[in-house]
Amino acid sequence: MSETDMSSTNADVETIDDAPQDEEDEELDPRIKENLDLLNYASDEINRLEKEQDEVRQANRLALGEFSQQCQAWKKKFGKSIEKSAPYFEARVRAKKAHIDNQRAAIAFEKASDHLKAAKKTVSIAEKEMLTVKDGEKPVFNQAWQDTLNQATIRVLEAERAREKSSVEYQKTALQYEEARRCVATLLSKFRGSINKSTPFYEARARHHHKAEAFRKQIMSLMGQIKAAKAKYSQALENLEMISQEIHESRQAKKLREKIIESELKGRDMGDGAEEDVIHAELEEVDGAARSLALSLGLQPGSQFTSLSSLRSDQYQHLDVDSLTGEDETPSSSVAPSSRKVSGESDTFCDQ
Structure with a gap:
């Protein structure tokens, strides 16, 4: 978060406390302290995570630079051997991937086989229990077991299709793995000397790729944490703005009521x-x-x-x-x- 954004945000937050002198005695809304604490915590968390992210990226750049220097030194010393042994190490990567795919296909085939076995067992039980026979009475048809039998039959069909599909995938990956192994063996026998000389280079490259992948995952994790912290910061800021608006409206309503009362008193005097x-x-x-x-x-x-x-x-x-x-009480004699x-x-x- 940039310093400009932080300064503008702080300016917005400071407006919450701006009030005339006669309003300073109002009780502070407890939500203001809660959201200010959350705002400060989220701000500190964002700064810490961004700093850690910068450190991880700097470490990744340093590792990349160091590996580049090593590559240049090895290429100058074993340039031809590295070029000749490149197909061998590439074939090893393909063989490793084919082996992983083959293992996954084998696990899927085993699960499909287990599901098929369980579905067939349910069908067998439902067929036996569908007709209830008592001593000296006719067989009674059981509709519940009939429904169970129908569902088990559907599961058997689905399990058979899944096992057939997984079986095909397993055979395919097994062939690919065997082919990759033969290719690796052929290249090894053909370029054994070059492979021995260039092995340190390819091992270092593999370690670098593994480390770079770890850096990438760490950076992605930090980015997710920063995003969550910024969401908390934004939410706290929105809450403070809402509280500020509520306080402003309350004060305006209070002033309006005072003006109305004052007008009524003046009206009575008039x-x-x-x-x-x-x-x-x-x-x-x-x-x-x-x-x-x-x-x-x-x-x-x-x-x-x-x-x-x-x-x-x-x-x-x-x-x-x-x-x-x-007229006076005593009349005057001079009046006519x-x-x-x-x-x-x-x-x-x-x-x-």
Whole structure:
């Protein structure tokens, strides 16, 4: 894994812990620690395996270089012998492969023969048990044994075909092996001197091929382990991103709820002020009506008329409506009777 990828990944992981100061007191999700531990473990495992893989490849390159130098030295010294003995060693490789194939064919033939033997034995038992005979009674046909007999017969046919096929393969591989052995013997008698001189070269080459195959298997194993570790790393990173998204959405939802509550509180405050405005508007309307009534009756408005609109809503409820007429409890003698009559009607109107 490159340093750029690791740095970008670390930057993504650091965003999980980025939060405003008022959100630092939130309880840490335990999944974050688990996935961070898994992420760190997978990262260390990837680095270790990649380092080991590089070491194995370096060892393979060194072994190859060393073998190349040895080959060059042997070819300079035993070049002609190596060329002459090459068919012999190639024939030995073919003979070894033919011998392995012949052994596999022999094992397959033995298994097919055993299966055929077991199937025939099952057929024999099923034929005997198919008809149940009791003392003094007629034979009773048994359908279960009949089904067993049918299945065993099918297995016998399949086993016979498998044994015949394996027998043909065994004979074929046996002929190939015998032919390879004769070829090896012929070449050995023909190029014995060259073979003896070039044997160290071919033995070293065989050891190198064996070592190279071991290196290849080790590298393939390490590649599989690295792939598995990277899968764990990716999974842990995806989990952390998902947790980060969940935390972000939770915080956004919390902020939204706070804004809604704040808006509701502001709405209630605005509603109280509107109610107060309505009360003052009604008060001004009553004040204006009282002034109009006083003027129409020819009365001079008192101080209460001019200060009525300035009363609060909890004060104007106790206002004496009779005082709107401007009449005192002790009537003045200078007022004309007609005026008192009108004033009395005004008191009646106001009382209503």
